[in-house]
Amino acid sequence: MIFTPTPLSGSFLVTPRVLGDHRGWFMRTFCRNSFAEIGHHKEWVQMNHSYTALKGTLRGMHFQQPPYAEIKLVRCIAGAAFDVIVDLRENSATYLQWFGAEISASNKQMLYIPEGFAHGFQALTDDVELVYCHSEFYTPAAESGVRYNDPKLRIQWPLKAVEISERDLQHPLL
Numbered sequence: 326m327i328f329t330p331t332p333l334s335g336s337f338l339v340t341p342r343v344l345g346d347h348r349g350w351f352m353r354t355f356c357r358n359s360f361a362e363i364g365h366h367k368e369w370v371q372m373n374h375s376y377t378a379l380k381g382t383l384r385g386m387h388f389q390q391p392p393y394a395e396i397k398l399v400r401c402i403a404g405a406a407f408d409v410i411v412d413l414r415e416n417s418a419t420y421l422q423w424f425g426a427e428i429s430a431s432n433k434q435m436l437y438i439p440e441g442f443a444h445g446f447q448a449l450t451d452d453v454e455l456v457y458c459h460s461e462f463y464t465p466a467a468e469s470g471v472r473y474n475d476p477k478l479r480i481q482w483p484l485k486a487v488e489i490s491e492r493d494l495q496h497p498l499l
């Protein structure tokens with residue numbers, strides 16, 4: 326597994342080692358020993374899976390408030406997505422900066438998102454499926470978000486945003 330730091334400290338693009346043979350391929354998507362290299366020691370307590378039908382659909386930007394802040398490990402298993410994180414750690418040198426990367430079923434990359442970040446994505450194809458590992462339980466009372474088009478963030482989404490949920494349109498501006 327290769328951990329490539331993003332410009333936002335503590336977050337990584339994770340490239341699994343794909344072992345191919347005449348049957349197809351095999352890869353490890355999480356290993357406690359490998360992830361210890363980047364200081365990950367928490368347990369995953371929830372795994373989620375979402376399906377997004379239409380290209381251009383945007384979900385985010387989501388996070389949970391402390392004490393339910395969570396680490397997420399996001400992987401795309403069908404289609405492709407532009408995955409985005411925003412650093413919301415007030416004491417961070419990259420506070421309010423964003424980072425985005427294409428994750429897809431074909432590049433098999435994952436994004437490791439520490440606590441203190443908002444996360445969202447835009448579907449780059451129809452029929453996008455994401456799977457998530459979470460270090461905290463879903464806690465509706467702690468759910469929070471920032472607006473995908475907040476002028477203070479100026480996230481460069483690759484496509485016109487469509488099919489945004491009512492909740493995501495209502496997130497407060499920074």
Ligand SMILES: Cc1cn([C@H]2C[C@H](O)[C@@H](COP(=O)(O)OP(=O)(O)O[C@H]3O[C@@H](C)C(=O)[C@@H](O)[C@H]3O)O2)c(=O)[nH]c1=O
Nearest residue numbers: 371373375384385386387388397444445446457463490
């Ligand atoms: C996240 C979540 C949602 N739900 C419910 C709430 C709602 O009825 C339905 C759909 O939820 P949402 O509209 O929040 O789904 P979605 O917009 O896909 O939410 C996801 O967005 C991306 C960007 C993330 O980072 C994820 O952590 C998660 O917040 O599922 C759960 O039951 N458990 C969960 O863990």
